[in-house]
Amino acid sequence: MIQYILRRLLGAVPTLLLVSVVVFLLAHLAPGDPVVRMLGGFATSAEIEKARSEMGFDRPLAVQYVAWLERAVQGDLGRSINSNLPVIEMIADRLPRTASLAVIALAVSIALGVPLGILAAVRQNTIWDQAAMCVSLIGLSIPDFVAGLLLVILFSVELRLLPSIGYSPLNEGLWPWMSHLILPAVSLGILMAAVTARMTRSSMLDVMRQDYVLTARSKGLGEVKVVGLHVLKSAMIPIITVIGINCGAVFRGAVVIETLFAIPGIGRLMISGIEFRDYPVIQGVLLVVVTLYVLINLAVDLLYAWLDPRIRYA
């Protein structure tokens, strides 16, 4: 198992390098000159050239890349062109907010999706199944910001139970933190819950057709043991895959949801970075998010191996 983990960790290195190249090029090949932008419309071309060479933009791309990567590996992602703050600090500041949102949204999606899928599979072709699949279809078809607006109207405006915008750090109390995140996390989690429910159902149904389920029943095991252990554990791989994919999707969704709920997280940092052509910020955010994504995928793969001995011993 240790060997497997090391092998997978090493395997992630080329992926991360490739990602770093793409992230680097993305910002540099995009139209719009950041130096011009930063100096404003009144700078002379001499001034622009001077600033350009100060920032190293006149050197060959490959050289710029290596220098950039060296610094990035040491945690130096440069300074924001716009605010002149170190990018790494800006990210460190915002990441916990987005991470809180993501974790709760994922938790919501799992807590809703998995039981719903199990119910639908166990009661296949009954009213329970149809109701569960109908609910999940609604979840699939409502865009997250619409869900967010509806939730705000109901819980903030009408019932006045939860705040509609803003963020409160965890160290200022559990409930303020939670109460600010519930609505955004649920809006973000609905779609993922729907996807999880559908995958759980189909994966469970797939397994329930297998011979070994009949074997388990022929031993005299009750339904709880048969479904909860033999079926669910065997059906876990596709479910974990979808949850892993959701982990990635949650960052994408965060861009919209953070804007809607005025949560100053990574998503909003990214948007403002793009608005101002703030290369270091764009690169920094992308690099961090994609690295996280790769690490999550790695964790998912390790989870596979833990769940399924056929992968572990392959």
Place this chain on the structure above:
Amino acid sequence: MTTPAEASPLIAVSNLKIQFGRGGSLVRAVDGVSFTVARGETLGIVGESGSGKSVTARAILRLVQTPPGRYAGGEILFEGEDLLTKSEAGMRAIRGNRISMIFQEPMTSLTPVLTVGYQIAESLRLHQKLSASEARKTAVALLQRVRIADAERRVDEYPHQLSGGMRQRAMIAMALACRPKLLVADEPTTALDVTIQAQVLALLAELRTELGMSIILITHNFGVVAEVADRVAVMYAGAVVETAPTAQIFRDPRHPYTKGLLGCIPRLEGNARRLNAIKGSIPAPGGLPTGCRFHPRCPSAMPICAAQDPPEIEITPGHMTKCWLDSQPAAEVAP
């Protein structure tokens, strides 16, 4: 030789009917099956694929899924109790404990994500209330008993780490963990290669004597029957068409279907040929012919065969067949 008329059979299935679907697409998968198994006896059930053997086997443990299936009639008396009317909890107490089952595909019959030892221990913990460590110890002993080498290590392995033959042995160990009275073996050797087949059959025969249990051995291979069964029931299209002691059925097969099957015994030691010497194929259980269900394929069919289902008649004690060829002329003119 035991006869079905013996005083108290361990299990007596009578007129069992199991159907799938309804209305126009009604499938009579099992259509009035009757047989008995005495204590300590091995009954072979033989028939082509699709004749309803597996559904009958599942019905004994009441594991036919309903829906789509439906128990449409009959009785399964096991030690005097009708299994078809028992509560679900009552059936769970019997499954894996007093009646066990093993299946055709050793590759797919064990849960892939649980260790072999855990799966064996599961029945012991459930039915004999053993602790986890006692159950594990017993599981090791059981694996040794079915001659799995290095049982101490194998017990913690997953099914995919075992060969097909070893998995089937592990299945047997699992099924016999609680010393059942009856083992239902549904084509237990069909998926194995011939040398392993013989070993597994020998092991079953040995364990039967040791535990004093009865076996219902389902197969489409008369060679397997010759090897281990005391008595044979031949099934065709959802019904038993002939029953006899094994020696008797080889010596004097009466039903044309039995004769057809015997005409193409796949040798155990040779290549396992499919039964295909009989012309035509088994009717879809949805569209059973009128009269005798075998008559469209029967080389000796007479006019009456298409008109009326033949009654069951006894040739010699314990040898029954359902065929007009053996019926009294009086039956032919009966209304």
